[in-house]
Amino acid sequence: MNQQQQYFDLDQGKNIPYVNDCCSTSGYSSNNSPTSMTLSPSHSPETLNLQNEFAQLNLPALSNSPSPRLQQLGGSPYHQNQMMANGNLCMEIDGNAASIGSILNGNATFGNINSMQHMPVDQFYATQPPQTIGGFHQIDAGGIKNEYCAQLHIAEQPVEKFRFRYKSEMHGTHGSLNGINSKRTPKTFPEVILRNYSGPAVIRCSLFQTNLDSPHSHQLVVRKDERDVCDPHDLHVSQERGYVAQFINMGIIHTAKKYIFDELFKKKQDRLVFQMGRRELSTKQLQELHQETEREAKDMNLNQVRLCFEAFKIENNQKWTPIAPPVFSNPINNRKSAQTGELRITRLSKPTGSVMGNDELILLVEKVSKKNIKVRFFEENDDGETVWEAYAKFRESDVHHQYAIVCQTPAYKDKDVEREVAVSIELIRPSDDERSFPPLPFRYKPRDAIISRKRRRTCSTLTSSTSSSSGSLHNSMDLPKTVPQMGAANVSLHDQTISQEFGREFTVDQLLNSESFRKMLEPNSSELEKLCVPDIGCLEHDGLGYEQTQSNYVGITHYRSLSSTYLTEIFKIYDANRRAGKISAEDFANSCSKVQNLFTTHALKNVNNDTLLHEVISQRTDNLKLAIKTFKVIEYFKLQELAHSVLNLDGDSGLHVACQHDRPNYIRPLLSLGCNPNQQNHIGNTALHVAVKEKHTNCIDFFFNAPNGVRLDLSLKNDDGLTPLHMAIRQNSSDVAKKLINYDRSSINVSNTTDGNNALHMAVLEQNVELLVLILDAQNLTDILMAKNSAGYTPLELARAKDNESCVLLLQKVYPDKGESAMTWIPLNVKEEMDSSSAEDDDESNLDVPTSSMSSSSLSTVKTEEIDMDFKTEQEDEDHAKQADAAIDPKIKLEQLLSNKNKFDQLVKQLNEPSSHNPALSKWKELAEKALLSQLVFLWSSSEGMLKYIHHKSSDQECRSFARALQELGMLNA
DNA sequence: CGGGAATTAAG
DNA sequence: ACTTAATTCCC
Structure with missing residues (x-):
């Protein structure tokens, strides 16, 4: 056997080839099948050759020079001896450590030491039997910790984040697991110190889960000769080296999901075998282990690990005995994962x-x-x-x-x-x-308002002191003084003229929206003609063209050559036509196409294809005269299609621009010119979308007061799938939402395309009760109540899913099926009803406590029927259809009851009274509050809203409760 | 080395 | 079918 190719794995108690075994499930740790753990006889201790990667890597980092002998330790007989039982954990402190020290020669050594057999489990970390297989629980549980004399101390934590690599990417060298204080130079590595111990010892480092005292399925590897050696990793320490163990050049291999169980099982098994000191585990143990592993594997955090450090002594008999409680590093997070990676x-x-x-x-x-x-x-x-x-x-x-x-x-x-x-x-x-x-x-x-307030302030001081500086924007020294002076004079003159024209002081807004102004937009309007004359005069007078003339107008400084040239040209044509009086159709058509040409040429030359119309509207400062004249030109030359459909590159019409720049005044004129309010730009927004988005409520108002014939389509969705109402809800602008709903309540039913939420869903998501009520009040609701979003939730289900209590409570009450699931409003003081339904309910019977302090306490025992009777008599004058309904519908009775505004106000007042001396009322109030009624009462500004609410959403029982409350308040008479 | 992206598997 | 997560590949 090639000795270079193997090492002895301590945990597994056998040889492991350095080369990852392709046949094994993961190829990391062994060729063991996960289900059978047998030690092959071929892996006898005699064949072992220990490797010293850590020692080699370790040495330069330590103060002491390494002993050359270290490298030869691998084959030492010492490593091949068997461990034997040893009872006393602390015995070695001043005992025979020296002799062992001499064996190890005092050098820190990396090694995988093959001596794990036959150690009774009760001597591993504890003198008591383990309570958890393969873990450390017995240590804490048994309080044994104190019996260790030595302690491990982490001198250098590992880095917090590290990229875990899959096996498939483990070729070539990647970064090593550094210490938390590591820099380019010097680098540091995870490091532990063994304290309070003398004699040689082994420090072991292995990979653990962060939530459990159990191994992690990932592999802590050390790179050596193109091969990855798996954990655990052992380092020898001794006095000479200061009992420091530094773990260098480690990497973490991300075990693929499909191998998690196998790897974890293997690790746990090895660990158990090591602790038990046995070669094999019983079937029962294996079974137990299997189950435990299954549990752990299921929800193991694959993006976080920690290092476990343990210390052992090796006694003469070669038995490994733990000498210190294990310690754990801080968690190491997978840098690659979205769950644990860096945020940036x-x-x-x-x-x-x-x-x-x-x-x-x-x-x-x-x-x-x-x-x-x-x-x-x-x-x-x-x-x-x-x-x-x-x-x-x-x-x-x-x-x-x-x-x-x-x-x-x-x-x-x-x-x-x-x-x-x-x-x-x-x-x-x-x-x-x-x-x-x-x-x-x-x-x-x-805010703009604040800016303009400030600006106005500065402006006014300026003008008052210098009388004619036409604005801070034009304070260039080399401008001829006369021009701005003249301009300023002209401006004020015009303003005066306009005001006089309309008989009183007009703000610009009022002017632009006034009937008279709209008349001015009609062709042949003499008012506008007059209005424009001075401009024409200026233009013509000034041979330099519009560019200089513009300084007459406050705030159009950025109207530079291109636009002003075209505008000047167009105005010239317009003025010429106007002055000519009667002109031939041919000439007129000619002028038309000229102007149109100028418009389009200008637009094409413009960066964003903004037309002159766009530009005039979007000028930094609202420029009344320019706008009027431009509108007028468009009107005159019948260039409605310009206003109507010419869009810039963003697909914005004039209306979009007006809304974007908060120019509510221009909206009516634009609409009158035929600008299509339902035009969607390139991201699907209508001008209304824009106004809502920008929260330009004035603009919104103008849309809703649009000239006859203009109808907004509120169901249009932008590219985010949202209608203006959706946007308003998302912004929590209930006032805007209210306006939208008032304009067209059917828009409520539209669901957005992003997640299929309708207005109600979205209000739920915003947790906005006010909006919720607004929407619920708007119409008959079954549609939106039952509408499911893309996730299949109705608004109520969504509220439940979001655990949004207040919304759930509110919604529950309005759903048709509310009867059972909804929170019940318990009828007050009506024992009969309680008896029939839930007489045994103690809580509810408490409600029957008589309210003696009330003036109308006698009424408190009045049965529902009697109240009904009252209503009926009151009602008899009412129309017949309603009357018929009322006979069976208590809601209507209540509605009628409450239509008395005084009563309503009285009730609201009392309900909002902080400390009521009326027990019945306070009880009722408590219930009402539970059901959010207090909020609703607060929100209802009038009895109408409340009536509506009661009419549409309350169950009969609720109505009765309410009626009874009123009754008790003495508000039922009259 | 470290980072990014392509590919494949999984909800 | 489409999106996200996992895994592999590549510079």
């Missing part, structure tokens, strides 16, 4: 966002798992203390292929900051609280 943000889609939050932000990240990742925004003070934190919002489906996260930024704590705030973003993996490093900077921008 590679890139952010944008470095800033609004303090209001809900900006879409895309993070490119290293491998993450969507179920186990969070995006944390945080701010620290100078001392590194966290002063603010919040989490970005996204769902599992927003994690793209483990490498990108599309999320919505959280709002900043202070929405009124006046300047940008620098915060940080990091990823967090909840399972192990791992953070990405380094954190990425992110800046929160102040």
Whole structure:
């Protein structure tokens, strides 16, 4: 037998070829079949040749020079001797250690020592029988630890993260398992020190699971001559070497899933055999072991291991005796896995966002798992203390292929900051609280309102002091003074004219949305004509063209050559036509095509194919006159299709741009011009989507007040599969959601395409009770209640799945089948009912305590029927259909009862009274609160909402409870 | 070495 | 059929 090709594996008690055996299940540790553990006679001790990889690697790192003799230790008879029983664990401390020391010559040695037989298990780590096969439990359980004199101390932990490699990639050299403090130079390695012991000893290192005191199916290997030697690895230590064992050049082989059981079983078996000191295990033991292994293999963490260090002494009789409690390293995580690997943000889609939050932000990240990742925004003070934190919002489906996260930024704590705030973003993996490093900077921008407030302030001070500086944007020194002065004068003059025109002060918004203004957009409108005259004058007067004229308009500085040239040209044509008065159809058509040409040429030359219309709308500063004139031109030349369908490269129409830039004033005119509000851009967003996304509520309002004939399609989904309502829900903007629902309640039924959730599902996901109520109140609900999302959940089931108690409670009440499963509102003070259903229920019978303090306490015993009677009489004047219903439907009675606003308000007031002296009421209130009613009451601003709620969602029993509560409050009379 | 990507298996 | 995880391959 080629001695170089084998080593003796201590745990297995036999020779192992260095070359991985292709026939074995994993090829790592042995050619043992996992089910039979027999020692082949051919592997007799005489054939062994020990290898000293560790010793060789070890030596340079230690202070003492290695002894050359070390290398020859392999064949020493010492290693071939058998271990014998030895009772006292501590005997060696000052005993015969020296003699053993002389055998080992005081050198640390790597070796696989073939001496494991016949050691009674009760002498392995303990004087008591083990309680767990193959583990260490007996040590702790038996309190034996104290009997060890020596201790192992980990001088250097292994690195926290390390790439586990599969066997198939173990060719060539890869990194070794370094110490946690390892650097390029010097490198360190896992290292243990044996303390409180003299004499030679062996330190063993093997791979263990992190959750159990049991071996790990992965292999801890040491590379030697192109071969991987599997754990356990033993190092000899002695006084001379300071009892330091340094484990160098180890790697971790990821056992493939299919071999996990086999490998684990083998390791556990070997270990047990070693501890028992027997060659074979009984069938029963094997069976037990098999079961235990199955259990362990099932949920073993394959991405985390730890090193186990043990210390043994080898006595004259060659028996291996543990001399110190085993110690374990910190966990070593698989760097490659998404569960344990490093977190890192590679890139952010944008470095800033609004303090209001809900900006879409895309993070490119290293491998993450969507179920186990969070995006944390945080701010620290100078001392590194966290002063603010919040989490970005996204769902599992927003994690793209483990490498990108599309999320919505959280709002900043202070929405009124006046300047940008620098915060940080990091990823967090909840399972192990791992953070990405380094954190990425992110800046929160102040709200537009605040910026403009500031700007206005600065502007006004400027103008008041210098009277004619036309704005901070134009303070270039070399601009001729006269031009801005003139401009400023003109502007104010115009504003005045407009105001006078309409008889009172108009804001720009009002103006643009006023009826008169819309009239102006009609062809031949003389008002607009007048309005435009000064502009024309300017344009014509100024031979240099529009580029300079523009400085008359505050805020169009970026209107540079291309756009202004075209616009100037177009305006010229327009003005010429206007002035000509009556022109031939031919000339007009000519002008039309010229203008159209200019428009399209301009658009084609523009980077984003933005048309002049786009640009005019999206100017940094709202520019009324320019917009008016442009609209007017479009109108005049009947270029509706420009407004209607000409899109830029993003597929954005003018409306999109208006919504993006929060120009609500332009929406009506654009709609009037024929701009299609249902146009979807290249990511499927309609202008409304954009407005919702940007939270430009003013824009949204204008859509809903659109001119006649304009109908928005609220069921249009963008490329994320979302309707505007879906987006609003995700942003938790109930006010927007409300508007959308009011406009078209049928949009509620649309489910998004991403996960099949409808509005209700999504509200559940947001855990937003307010939204939930809003949606539930909006219409007859069976459709959305029963609609299943892609996961097959109805909203209620989803709420349950998400363990969202408040939503479950609320939803349960509205489902048709609520009867049994829903929480029951127990009727107050009506023993009869209780008796018929659940008279034996103690808790509920408590409710029957009379409420003597109440003025109307006598009423508390009134039966339902009597109340019904009351209602009936009250109702008799009502219309007949309703009356018929009412006979059987207590809801309607209650509805009628509550239609008295005074009563309603009274009730709400009392319910919200913190300390009621009315026991019945407080009991009822308690119940109501349980059912979330308190929230609902809070949310209902009027009796109408409550009535609606009661009408649609309450069971008869609930209604009766409610009625009784009212009754007890003395609110039933009159 | 260490990293990345392609391929294959698994939900 | 499609997505994610596991495994292998490659530079």
